[in-house]
Amino acid sequence: MNRRQALLGLVALPAVAQIASAAAAPVVVVNKTPTCGCCGLWVKHLQAAGFAVQVHDLENLSPIKERVGVPFGMGSCHTAEVGGYFIEGHVPAEDIKRLLNEKPAAKGLTVPGMPAGSPGMEVPSGRVDRYDVLLVDKEGKTSVFATHGGDKK
Incomplete structure (x- = not known):
């Protein structure tokens, strides 16, 4: 290898690392209704945070919510799946990244309802109204995973 080849190799390293990193990131599969504008904005939020997103427009999300284990009363307008977890509602991308990094024994995260100011x-x-991102454990019980907005007391 000559000096020129070595220098070209060094210049290409960041691009190769970026491609490898993108390939390793899990795809977020988002199930939403075709007419929901806020769901589309949440998808854009995930993409801006570096997630690859696959969108499925469906008229009825109830079978998906039931299959993945979203507890009754904890639903929102869209249900996503990533890394073996469900993501229900307007969960911030930073919380999804934390979930995937920490890998708790859980079904997923939910932000019930549609809090103003959430992604x-x-x-x-x-x-940004105060809201909690809830972790749903394997038994369907919830605990606070993160708090956003308001005064975060």
């Missing part, structure tokens, strides 16, 4: 539910004033 996909942004408001012009920039206000």
Whole structure:
């Protein structure tokens, strides 16, 4: 290998590392209704955070919510799956990354309802209501995984 080949190899390393990193990242499969605007905005939030996203537009999400184990009363407008977990509602990308990094024994994360200011539910004033991201364990019990907005007490 000559000096020129070595230098070209060094220049290419960051691009190769970026491609390898993107290939290793799990794809987020998002199930949503075709007419929901906030779901599309949440998908854009995930893409901006570096996730590859596959979208399935469906009229009825109930069978998916039931299959993945979203507890009754903990649902929202879209259900995603990534890395063996469900992601229900407007969960911030940073919390999904934490979930995938920590790998708790759980079914997934949920943000019940549609809190103002959560990803996909942004408001012009920039206000973010306080909301919790809940971890759903294997038995379907919930605990607070993260808190966002408001004063976070």
